[in-house]
Amino acid sequence: MRASLVLITIISVVRGTTRVRDTLAGDVKLYPPNGEYNVNPDVHLRLTFPSPPSIGTSGKINVYNSKDMKLVDTLDLSIPSSPSLYGNGSVEADDADKTKYQTNIIGGLDFYFYPIIVRDNTSTIYLHNNKLTYGHTYLVEIEPGVIKLAGGSFNGFTRDQPWKFTTKRHGPKDGIRKVMVAADGSGHFNTIQGAIDWAPANPRELTSIKIRDGYYEEIIFCQYKSHLFIHGESGGIVTVGYPNNAAFNPPNRQGPPRSAVFSFRGCSDLEISRFTINNYLPGQAEALIVNGERIILDWMRINGGVNAFTTYGTVYVHNSNITGKGDTVLGYGSVYWQHTRIESTGAVTWTRTPQGIHGHIFVNCFLIGLEGNSTLARLPENPEEGEDNWPYAEMILIDTRTSGITPEGWGPVQGPPFDSSQVRFWEYNTMDLQGQPINTSRRLNVSRQLRLPKDHKYLVEYRDPAKVLGGWNPIVIYP
Numbered sequence: 001m002r003a004s005l006v007l008i009t010i011i012s013v014v015r016g017t018t019r020v021r022d023t024l025a026g027d028v029k030l031y032p033p034n035g036e037y038n039v040n041p042d043v044h045l046r047l048t049f050p051s052p053p054s055i056g057t058s059g060k061i062n063v064y065n066s067k068d069m070k071l072v073d074t075l076d077l078s079i080p081s082s083p084s085l086y087g088n089g090s091v092e093a094d095d096a097d098k099t100k101y102q103t104n105i106i107g108g109l110d111f112y113f114y115p116i117i118v119r120d121n122t123s124t125i126y127l128h129n130n131k132l133t134y135g136h137t138y139l140v141e142i143e144p145g146v147i148k149l150a151g152g153s154f155n156g157f158t159r160d161q162p163w164k165f166t167t168k169r170h171g172p173k174d175g176i177r178k179v180m181v182a183a184d185g186s187g188h189f190n191t192i193q194g195a196i197d198w199a200p201a202n203p204r205e206l207t208s209i210k211i212r213d214g215y216y217e218e219i220i221f222c223q224y225k226s227h228l229f230i231h232g233e234s235g236g237i238v239t240v241g242y243p244n245n246a247a248f249n250p251p252n253r254q255g256p257p258r259s260a261v262f263s264f265r266g267c268s269d270l271e272i273s274r275f276t277i278n279n280y281l282p283g284q285a286e287a288l289i290v291n292g293e294r295i296i297l298d299w300m301r302i303n304g305g306v307n308a309f310t311t312y313g314t315v316y317v318h319n320s321n322i323t324g325k326g327d328t329v330l331g332y333g334s335v336y337w338q339h340t341r342i343e344s345t346g347a348v349t350w351t352r353t354p355q356g357i358h359g360h361i362f363v364n365c366f367l368i369g370l371e372g373n374s375t376l377a378r379l380p381e382n383p384e385e386g387e388d389n390w391p392y393a394e395m396i397l398i399d400t401r402t403s404g405i406t407p408e409g410w411g412p413v414q415g416p417p418f419d420s421s422q423v424r425f426w427e428y429n430t431m432d433l434q435g436q437p438i439n440t441s442r443r444l445n446v447s448r449q450l451r452l453p454k455d456h457k458y459l460v461e462y463r464d465p466a467k468v469l470g471g472w473n474p475i476v477i478y479p
């Protein structure tokens, strides 16, 4: 084919940009620029074309170490990403399926992933994490077929005419406690995962990871790290996103869920603040899972599908906005919510409080049903999980504004019949968006309205985060 004869010539190398002329593609912009030095080893490789590229189903991307021409990483485009490429298949792992899928080890856990993602005219290549290291020159070969353009295949880079860059000599100096992540390469890391992989597991002092304004398309998995403060440079401009869900990444037989964009597992004394997390797939598609003690969310925007935000442990959520598509908060943890807005199709929460701890306490929050028929929490029949139907579920609303919530407010609370006498679906002073009291006369009879003076002691307890969160008094850190 004609495209296979195409030669590429580098026509300009200026620091910060390189253009490659491809007779089929025209000018192609490369990041990192061809010949660049001081590249972070967690770099994602970007090619920007004059028109939108598409991804092929054959060919390889090979990365060699220039010193000995040893192959350090390969992405083989003939391997499918997942049993459910569009996230619309089964959410059960099929043990009989022996197909090999694109797999990346992220923070120690295996995930299916897309080796290339195209957004507008840019294709971003995701090498396997942690294959590149400091102090090496790498040569990238992109075989024909990997990237397609109208009229043929991008004739890429060959072993003899590769895309070349050199990584930084060293990572952050010992003793550094504050690092910067920047997608444009101006920080210590290009990716949030790169900074998390670097962060010490259990330091005495706080490790601060600042994310420079930009877009970060990556799955992030952080386990067994503590004393972390991860924050956007300025509110609202830092966005983390990925198309993930429980069909694209079905759960392993054992182990944590893999369907979220950002997960913390066994991470304590953590604050995340000032950035957005988006999960682009429908279905069970968590934007954020937190699991650990003393976790703070401040000024966050969390947008996902079903179970958009899943909680275990002790969590304080402050000044944040969450949107989701049913059971938007899946809550196993003790969570104190303040000045936070949740917008949900379907139930706002599925509150699964275990016995002996507090559940969800909302104070001065906004809970919005997007289709006019949401409930605040439900306890549906769930025989598959073979569990008792969460008879200690607790969700308390204090001075909270609502709209789009049914007059029943709560439920369904379904059998097999269980003793719901310990369920606490309680409210005090629930208002509409204008601050007028809600008519609660038709509330589900499992729920109850708190009243003064009778319920004074409960109100005092629930207004105190430390009482709700097992003695922890959360203090928000501001950048």
Ligand SMILES: *[C@@H]1O[C@H](CO)[C@@H](O)[C@H](O)[C@H]1NC(C)=O
Residues within 6 Å of the ligand: 049, 050, 051, 052, 120, 121
């Ligand atoms: C992207 O491709 C479109 C369609 O070919 C083109 O109009 C546009 O200028 C391109 N954008 C960039 C930034 O190259």
Ligand SMILES: *[C@@H]1O[C@H](CO)[C@@H](O)[C@H](O)[C@H]1NC(C)=O
Residues within 6 Å of the ligand: 086, 088, 089
């Ligand atoms: C999933 O979506 C793809 C693309 O839209 C479609 O071709 C396929 O049939 C769908 N699969 C299922 C199981 O719905």
Ligand SMILES: *[C@@H]1O[C@H](CO)[C@@H](O)[C@H](O)[C@H]1NC(C)=O
Residues within 6 Å of the ligand: 299, 300, 301, 319, 320, 321, 341
């Ligand atoms: C949350 O939404 C409210 C209302 O739209 C807005 O005023 C507030 O700034 C938002 N907060 C964040 C963190 O996006």
Ligand SMILES: *[C@@H]1O[C@H](CO)[C@@H](O)[C@H](O)[C@H]1NC(C)=O
Residues within 6 Å of the ligand: 371, 372, 373
């Ligand atoms: C809620 O309303 C939406 C939109 O009208 C509808 O599609 C959905 O089935 C309703 N859900 C319930 C539980 O009634």
Ligand SMILES: *[C@@H]1O[C@H](CO)[C@@H](O)[C@H](O)[C@H]1NC(C)=O
Residues within 6 Å of the ligand: 439, 440, 441, 442
């Ligand atoms: C509340 O709703 C009930 C039944 O829907 C109605 O009888 C009652 O008058 C309402 N109360 C107020 C204060 O509007």
Ligand SMILES: *[C@@H]1O[C@H](CO)[C@@H](O)[C@H](O)[C@H]1NC(C)=O
Residues within 6 Å of the ligand: 445, 446
């Ligand atoms: C609550 O309502 C259900 C049906 O709506 C009824 O079966 C049940 O007996 C009621 N429970 C109490 C404690 O009133």
